[in-house]
Amino acid sequence: MLGKLTWDAIPFDQPIPLISGAVVILAALGVLVWVIAKGWLPYLWKEWITSVDHKHIGIMYVLLGLLMLVRGFIDAIMMRAQQALAFHAQGYLPPEHYDQVFSAHGTIMVLFAAMPLVIGIMNFVVPLQLGVRDVAFPTLNSVSFWLTATGALLVNMSLIVGEFARTGWLPYPPLSELRYSPGVGVDYYLWAVQISGVGTLLTGINFVTTILEMRAPGMTYFRMPMFCWTALASCLLILAAFPVLTATLAMLTLDRYLGFHFFTNEAGGNAMMFMNLIWAWGHPEVYILVLPAFGIYSEVISTFSGKPLFGYRSMVAATLFICIVSFCVWLHHFFTMGAGGDVNAVFGIATSIIAVGTGVKMYNWLFTMYGGRIRFTTPMLWSLGFMTTFITGGMTGVLLAVPPADFLLHNSMFLVAHFHHVIVGGVVFAVLAGITYWWPKAFGYRLEEFWGKAAFWFALAGFYVTFVPLYVVGILGMTRRLQHYDVAEWRPWLMISAAGILVLIAGAICQMVQLSVSFLRRNELRDTTGDPWDGRSLEWATASPPPVFNFAVLPQVQDAEAFWDVKRRAREMHGSGSEPHYEALEMPRNSSTGFVCAFFATIIGFALVWHIWWLMIVGLVGAYATFVVFAWRDVPEYVIPAEEVARLDRANRIARQEAPYGASAI
Amino acid sequence: MSAAGTTITISDPYRLARGPNLARGHGGGGPATKRVIVGYGFWLFLLSDIVIFACLFATYTVLANATAGGPRARDIFDLNHVAIETACLLASSFFCGLATIAVARRNQILIQAALIATGLLGLAFILLEASEFAALYARGDGPTRSAFLTGFFTLVGCHGVHVTAGLLWLGTMMAQFFAKGFRPDIGRRFLCFSMFWHFLDIVWVAIFSLVYLVGTRL
Numbered sequence: 057m058l059g060k061l062t063w064d065a066i067p068f069d070q071p072i073p074l075i076s077g078a079v080v081i082l083a084a085l086g087v088l089v090w091v092i093a094k095g096w097l098p099y100l101w102k103e104w105i106t107s108v109d110h111k112h113i114g115i116m117y118v119l120l121g122l123l124m125l126v127r128g129f130i131d132a133i134m135m136r137a138q139q140a141l142a143f144h145a146q147g148y149l150p151p152e153h154y155d156q157v158f159s160a161h162g163t164i165m166v167l168f169a170a171m172p173l174v175i176g177i178m179n180f181v182v183p184l185q186l187g188v189r190d191v192a193f194p195t196l197n198s199v200s201f202w203l204t205a206t207g208a209l210l211v212n213m214s215l216i217v218g219e220f221a222r223t224g225w226l227p228y229p230p231l232s233e234l235r236y237s238p239g240v241g242v243d244y245y246l247w248a249v250q251i252s253g254v255g256t257l258l259t260g261i262n263f264v265t266t267i268l269e270m271r272a273p274g275m276t277y278f279r280m281p282m283f284c285w286t287a288l289a290s291c292l293l294i295l296a297a298f299p300v301l302t303a304t305l306a307m308l309t310l311d312r313y314l315g316f317h318f319f320t321n322e323a324g325g326n327a328m329m330f331m332n333l334i335w336a337w338g339h340p341e342v343y344i345l346v347l348p349a350f351g352i353y354s355e356v357i358s359t360f361s362g363k364p365l366f367g368y369r370s371m372v373a374a375t376l377f378i379c380i381v382s383f384c385v386w387l388h389h390f391f392t393m394g395a396g397g398d399v400n401a402v403f404g405i406a407t408s409i410i411a412v413g414t415g416v417k418m419y420n421w422l423f424t425m426y427g428g429r430i431r432f433t434t435p436m437l438w439s440l441g442f443m444t445t446f447i448t449g450g451m452t453g454v455l456l457a458v459p460p461a462d463f464l465l466h467n468s469m470f471l472v473a474h475f476h477h478v479i480v481g482g483v484v485f486a487v488l489a490g491i492t493y494w495w496p497k498a499f500g501y502r503l504e505e506f507w508g509k510a511a512f513w514f515a516l517a518g519f520y521v522t523f524v525p526l527y528v529v530g531i532l533g534m535t536r537r538l539q540h541y542d543v544a545e546w547r548p549w550l551m552i553s554a555a556g557i558l559v560l561i562a563g564a565i566c567q568m569v570q571l572s573v574s575f576l577r578r579n580e581l582r583d584t585t586g587d588p589w590d591g592r593s594l595e596w597a598t599a600s601p602p603p604v605f606n607f608a609v610l611p612q613v614q615d616a617e618a619f620w621d622v623k624r625r626a627r628e629m630h631g632s633g634s635e636p637h638y639e640a641l642e643m644p645r646n647s648s649t650g651f652v653c654a655f656f657a658t659i660i661g662f663a664l665v666w667h668i669w670w671l672m673i674v675g676l677v678g679a680y681a682t683f684v685v686f687a688w689r690d691v692p693e694y695v696i697p698a699e700e701v702a703r704l705d706r707a708n709r710i711a712r713q714e715a716p717y718g719a720s721a722i
Numbered sequence: 723m724s725a726a727g728t729t730i731t732i733s734d735p736y737r738l739a740r741g742p743n744l745a746r747g748h749g750g751g752g753p754a755t756k757r758v759i760v761g762y763g764f765w766l767f768l769l770s771d772i773v774i775f776a777c778l779f780a781t782y783t784v785l786a787n788a789t790a791g792g793p794r795a796r797d798i799f800d801l802n803h804v805a806i807e808t809a810c811l812l813a814s815s816f817f818c819g820l821a822t823i824a825v826a827r828r829n830q831i832l833i834q835a836a837l838i839a840t841g842l843l844g845l846a847f848i849l850l851e852a853s854e855f856a857a858l859y860a861r862g863d864g865p866t867r868s869a870f871l872t873g874f875f876t877l878v879g880c881h882g883v884h885v886t887a888g889l890l891w892l893g894t895m896m897a898q899f900f901a902k903g904f905r906p907d908i909g910r911r912f913l914c915f916s917m918f919w920h921f922l923d924i925v926w927v928a929i930f931s932l933v934y935l936v937g938t939r940l
Contacts, residue, residue, distance in 0.1 A: 261770070299771065300774075303773075317866065318876075326788070333781070
């Protein structure tokens, strides 16, 4: 009846997962009870859960990403603490638990923290920057989000019901095959990543269509803001790479569930095929994350330097160059496979060449700042911290790209230090910069600067104290994923690294204090004009937060920096022009399709993990029925009357006329 | 109006819909029409689906000789059987083309008839494929026998699953045309369906050539 699911799946004998799981469940129930008691449930259902508004979906993505960032960070604290304690000792985590912690940390950080954060910011910003009212497929966008949330839910469910994979964040066979991993951990991984991967693929389709087919009149390709270009490149990579992930995980699933022989040791299976396929997705995935991050830095640096982005076209070229070359480097993840000197040389050179594209970007940002009036706001500090951190992180990458050096450093802590150097310094800093930068646009008030700057300095210092020692132990010969060790030379470095994580915790606390303090002081920090930073692109041309339709009248773009151009012309005309002619607008109606789909996807995923076949069939029938019901609806849109559009837009126009153009709050 | 703009003709509806700016290649014409957006998005989906098939083709090719002492390709393929399968699928695509004409003419009887013919031929294809799979299973040459058969069953089976999903979609399309008539949104959905059906044809041509034709020669 319940497949493999029995009471044994609940870890009653292991206090750590049991207590943390209980705390999470109690917290979730507490929030739910609070929401119901306050009577907020109808509001949440109408305005958020069933919303197809790209702004609301973007905010929900960021919220999910932040929650998972905290979960992944707790895993990181556990690992650093374990390695600080486990010298000639077992530490406090038994090996089978430690293995789950590092697997969950990697999976959650890349797929359920970084991806939702980056996609969330893309969701919120791209349609506003393009000067349009929504994405190409609004309901599909909601489906994407809820499928991602399903994946995150399944991963976290494994904490309490069953176990998570012990294979590392990429389930390398033959370890991940049924013979060596007979538990449900790898199955949780497979279905969680598979379901959220479908959501990500749909996002890729949605945003490539939006960016290439839906832009404000006059916004030619070379007038798009840099963030839109990087979002386009990232989504093109999603389109080309995520199907590879889907296919590869499907093959491993067939191996595990039906006894197929793709990657097994027997009957002709080929485990190295898995490494090739998974990294043909995995390497572009890194650029899926970091290209939009580069876009965020471009926007932030240009705005706070008060200058157009230096070398805009070379930046576009560098972005697309990275987009293409990122597909030609995957073999550098396993130079030690033994493909031969020639093959390794080709991939080593291709890997080094990618640094050229990144170098172009670095110089562009430097020259954007050169001669500018720089305002050292929190987003700008994150950007400057990124530039220094990413250069050194990139250098160690170029070092690893040299095959003979890689043979020595393969799978060592040096590698761990390298990819944290680029991903934390590149993606996490960008996300925090982006959240601070676009927060006033999303919520109508700025974030408080003092605690934001404190969070930055703690994070930057904590980052170096945590990860530089890991380079050292890597060179001293420490391999990754060690549950305990007995080499005395490593000990002091691992203790320093553990101290570094304390500094990072201080940074995380400052970040939370910043959000709370800003919320309490929101009336002082209010952004009335919609343009708090003296911005240059179209998202600053509408109110904060923007009305549901974004723009009362679609902007007519005449310059690469659309909004800057509008402001310049307005100044020349001493104030803004005459009121536009308002018309009634059609907007897509809310839909519960995404949420219901995710409900059935959760059922399907859970049923497949535990081999509860009847429940899987129920889920599949439910999912199909949901699609038919969606396809059957007759009125997909509702009309906002012209008077309502005018009322909402006039309030913002008055606020803007009272505040002189070009005078920002900071 | 620009020089390029004056060359627009009525026979080129896409270009007309997107305005003269796009005709110049800079993309400044404002948001495209819904039909263009939906079709474009579905093209992108098909491209991503092609990447999935590309992975399966690649793995099949890598594993084609890993027979682990089991049968080789030329021992198990019956080209006559596959030829009939192919004929069914190609003919169903022809009827799908007729259905496109029926939508353009807004002819309810023709659309239902053409879609039934499409569906029946698709069903025949699936049944033939299932009989081939069943015969292999009965001989003990199922996908667990060797890596070669794993790759074969997955590649061909994945296409079969796509056709089955297409049949489910086709039934839904017929019901929608019947219940709601030729509404623009249903027309756009049919545009996607027909693209999907022809795409399955193209993938099958590749499977027929690479798996069956090349396989029996090896």
